[in-house]
Amino acid sequence: DADVTQTPRNRITKTGKRIMLECSQTKGHDRMYWYRQDPGLGLRLIYYSFDVKDINKGEISDGYSVSRQAQAKFSLSLESAIPNQTALYFCATRGGITGNNEQFFGPGTRLTVL
């Protein structure tokens, strides 16, 4: 089974709709992240969380919100979707401060806003 899972994998929605993307991890990591990927722009950080009581904005948080329901779950919401939020969204996790601090990524959610 995958360590970091995302649901749904693909979603098509209409402008103005509220959308939630879910992320779960079985790695026991405290740190979780949401990124979006757009062609030519690479990965941009939306929100991140160091534990269930800690939420931080990334570089492009406007139009998004998150919820850390448990250590293993971190969901991303688009309150009122707009077409320029069409992108590939990735969740990632990272362990503690020892070791190489690798970030593990989920398989991604492709979101299309019409």
Next chain:
Amino acid sequence: GEDVEQSLFLSVREGDSSVINCTYTDSSSTYLYWYKQEPGAGLQLLTYIFSNMDMKQDQRLTVLLNKKDKHLSLRIADTQTGDSAIYFCAERRSSGNTPLVFGKGTRLSVIA
């Protein structure tokens, strides 16, 4: 600058070596990473280097780190069609708990 910089595209012939370059921003960064993204998939860690090293070799992969110039490179020897992917450079900056900072990715195309 503030960004991790990479060229966007690289095209090589099968069997040749590929060299993907990256410049990062924080001279105190502790770890530098190369991630690979295959079509339709998430990012996977390919290799990493700790900042007290100049070079790291792992089979066909060689990572070179020039701390003075804040320059990182990834060399893939005997490039295969399966190496076609997007390669992201990332740095872990020294400022505590900040997330990894990623470059925009280099799309490597391998021509048979």
